[in-house]
Amino acid sequence: MLRVAYDGTLYHGWAFQEGQKTVAGTVIAAISELTGDEVELEGASRTDAGVHALMNIAVFDTASSIPPDKFGAALNTKLPEDIVIRSSEEVAPDFSIRKAQTEKTYVYSILNSDFADPLRRLYTYQVRYSLDVDRMHEAAQYLVGKHDFKSFCSVHTQALTTLREITGISAVREGELIKIRVSGYGFLYNMVRIISGTLIEVGRGRLEPEDISGILSECDRSAAGPTAPPQGLLLEKIRIIA
Amino acid sequence: MLRVAYDGTLYHGWAFQEGQKTVAGTVIAAISELTGDEVELEGASRTDAGVHALMNIAVFDTASSIPPDKFGAALNTKLPEDIVIRSSEEVAPDFSIRKAQTEKTYVYSILNSDFADPLRRLYTYQVRYSLDVDRMHEAAQYLVGKHDFKSFCSVHTQALTTLREITGISAVREGELIKIRVSGYGFLYNMVRIISGTLIEVGRGRLEPEDISGILSECDRSAAGPTAPPQGLLLEKIRIIA
Numbered sequence A, B: 001m002l003r004v005a006y007d008g009t010l011y012h013g014w015a016f017q018e019g020q021k022t023v024a025g026t027v028i029a030a031i032s033e034l035t036g037d038e039v040e041l042e043g044a045s046r047t048d049a050g051v052h053a054l055m056n057i058a059v060f061d062t063a064s065s066i067p068p069d070k071f072g073a074a075l076n077t078k079l080p081e082d083i084v085i086r087s088s089e090e091v092a093p094d095f096s097i098r099k100a101q102t103e104k105t106y107v108y109s110i111l112n113s114d115f116a117d118p119l120r121r122l123y124t125y126q127v128r129y130s131l132d133v134d135r136m137h138e139a140a141q142y143l144v145g146k147h148d149f150k151s152f153c154s155v156h157t158q159a160l161t162t163l164r165e166i167t168g169i170s171a172v173r174e175g176e177l178i179k180i181r182v183s184g185y186g187f188l189y190n191m192v193r194i195i196s197g198t199l200i201e202v203g204r205g206r207l208e209p210e211d212i213s214g215i216l217s218e219c220d221r222s223a224a225g226p227t228a229p230p231q232g233l234l235l236e237k238i239r240i241i242a
Helices: A023-035 A068-076 A133-143 A191-203 A211-218 B023-035 B068-076 B133-143 B191-203 B211-218
Strands: A002-006 A052-059 A083-088 A102-111 A145-148 A163-174 A177-184 A233-240 B002-006 B052-059 B083-088 B102-112 B125-127 B145-148 B163-174 B177-184 B233-240
Touching (some): A133 A211, A163 A191, B102 B191, B191 B211
8 A cells, every 4th residue: 555645737637547647557657667567556536637645545466575664665766756655555455445434635725816926836726816714714614514515526427426524624824825625534526626616706705605505405516616726636635544 | 127937947047048948038939929029138137947936037128019017917928827927117228137236035945854745846955854944044144244155156157256245044944844045135156055055064963053154264165065956946036226
């Protein structure tokens, strides 16, 4: 099992796709170079193109004799600078990170400024309208708990159910940066980006905080705000519960 | 006169070079596209390849009828996302930013961590040794004032004199980030990067803070520490004094 950090800027997302530069594909090629094994890599989160991770988790089978805790460092020598293995460890042969119970934390970063700072363009979404972060935080609290998040899910989803549980969410201003941090036991396709796009509508005054209840109960994607762009999104951490 | 911010990652530095992708060359091409003029661009600081700027200053002549204060916004439509004009204004026809008296502030950012964070690799220099920032700050104070900075200047300099004045310098820790901020009336080639490389030697205990006096008085590049790499360096601001 690998804990993986990456800058998603130059990748077509996590998931392996033949003929595309993907994070999983790049890690698979590095494992092959290191061990000679052709592995399948199971990822905890299939992040989209342009989305970043400080910690995604990947699991694979290998017959390599490299000690499990040294595998990550060895693999880093075969990886480009924008993908870094943070740690590696052995897990039970039948362990599946997709089936494990996990809590994930995502952070969405907004640059609330007139100035399109070129040094932050790859890791933030610039919003020129002045945003009221207290309203955004208040609105976000309506999302905490178990809800049907169908309104906050891309229509392209293949999920069997749109019921999910958010364990905590906050919107905090740090100077020109606004960070929306969301934790939960599972997320639908584009869910954090739609939540962020909707909270931005609240922050600029086009929705009221209490409108979030109604948006949830409509169970219709068109009730929520736009999908915020990918580069502002970071998978910050994953906690394995069981 | 333009105030220009840029991510230097993909550029061979500020200064125009035939056949190379440079910041000045890119701005010159954008001005040509906007106005039809073939201009010469005078920059306040000829930043090296990979060095960033939140504010460099560039001056050129144009017969364009675009109002001076709107020129920057118009030019941004012709520039890539990694170069942004922050403001534009008219200056006297004989104004030279190289000859003007200015105070420049540079920031050198160190990521003091075991983890080679892929999201910060383009804007920081990773140092794995634990650094004592109080020692670095103490050492830095020996550099304040007028000194012969020959020890802190690349041997490739074409400067007539190596006498310079630093008006202020600090080393501050913000979590895993250490920021060295230096202000002065002028800087020699690679001066901030050599100062940063030397302060890192102090921070990890290979030099004592009071050794800086001796390094200054030797007037020999080999007395100082290594040149820290370019991506940690940012030209933060330029104040025009006269």
